[in-house]
Amino acid sequence: MGQILSEPVVDKTTHKDKNNNLMYAVSAMQGWRLTMEDAHATVLDLDDAGSSFFGVYDGHGGASIAQYTGQNLHRKVQESSYFGQKKYHENYCGDPSGCTAVTALLTPENKIYVANAGDSRSVISVKGKAIALSEDHKPDNGPELQRIIAAGGFVKLGRVNGNLALSRAIGDFEFKQSKHLPAERQIVTCEPDITERCITGNDEFLVLACDVVDVIREEIAKRTPLDEICEIIIELCLAPESETGGVGCDNMSIMIVAILHGKTEEEWYDWMVSRASAAKKTDALGNTTSSDSEKES
Template identity: 45%
Template sequence: MEDAHTATLKLLNKKGYSYFGVYDGHDGESVAKYCGNNLHTRITKDAQFETNLVAAIQNGFLGTDDDLKNDPQFQIDPSGCAGAAVMAIVTPNNEIYVGNAGNSRAVLSEDGIACQMSDDHKPVNPGESKRIQDASGFVEFGKVNGTLALSRAFGDFEFKQTPNLPPKNQIVTAYPDVKMAETKFKSTEFLILACDGIWDCLSSQDVVSFIRKNISENKDLRKVCEDLMDRCLAKDGELGGIGCDNMTIIVVGFLYNKTEKEWYEWMAERYGKKGPEYVE
């Protein structure tokens, strides 16, 4: 288990902003933990945070990766951050900004319908494959240079050494895609952030429906997350494969001035009336 995560309802000195992030590590946990401790600070302190949040998120990702590259501790540390990072900032204006670099995923539940807020960055994706090849890399067996199963990540600096190319255009990059959505009082239920260990096992809609079903059974989100990971875990982990990868999940419920008790009651009442029910 090499993941890290961040969840803060009050983002540093930014009144009304909340931040959530999941960081999926590989070959060690150090880079994932570094991102968990520092990425939100890097984004928040960016000069464009108040005026251009998309640019601040992009700058924060690349800046954090540059900090790692120049940190003597990590120059001899091979650990990367597979699935790198998926994070969300909720603004005082009821907007959600999601930044993603890697194969983790963010999904919004709107009336029980899964609305994907990020795209999985896999080497076989046409845009990712083109960037890799333009930077003198190749895709083999669905992996970057035959070894790395995702095309965007923090660390992994051996894939970021093509001369005369900016960080955004390297074989592997920490540059994120950023998507924005406005939350809606009557339909936006919750946001899911999870690493690929979850999505390897269940679809976006399956996860949304599973969470809604379990809430309708009077389980709180802590128990729901535990049950979801139990559902995804392989029964036998000796051989690896599906159900044996890192698993981290955050579920963010949107209260809209409800109490937590009222929100759970609202969610339970909606299950079976709006959105598909969960089918095992």
């Protein structure tokens, strides 16, 4: 968990941008931690073909690794020979870069590639339902535990060698000292899991770093700007006091990426408002129903 302040730093760093395909906002707050160790990257136009890259990097034990990854990982993706060949899955697999991180590459072929290493999360809202695009890498998870033990490590109280609460991360070189093993088989590896998804007409927005689709959708239905929604979420997540520890006492970052489907910003909000309204309709028995227009949209 690390040392904490007597009072949280609640100033937020927030920005937003958009192009013809996507609209995003990101916000970060130091919170109760002594320093800000999170970093992120937002690249709307990664190449001439129209790919976009987003990443949230959760540092621990210092900010330098997360900051380096935030400045360089998307460049490594773009420079890879696989990227030019549109072999996006191979592109992620061939690059050992990581961090406690979650990244999303959206391509002009209407594909989303989410790569994660650690416990930062990504979900996509599909007609209001949160669909997970990442899975936490915890030391006591079956395959993770097997790798740790095979590499000479152990798990105690849910931590690698009784220390690190994550089984995948960049850095943490004390857990990567087995010279006879490849990177993906070390006690702690930076090898990411990769999820590929085809974008459909029902996909509404992507969230990086947390799982709060219902709250986000409610705010969108009020036509709240995405950057303001990010700040609302961070404020909701901040622990009221630091004695209990936990997620609400850590640095916090959130990124929301709206999938426009060729719509303008105003048209996208109109679309989301209509879908939210349809979802609230109920029949005489109190069962939630969806209108024909939502089923077809």
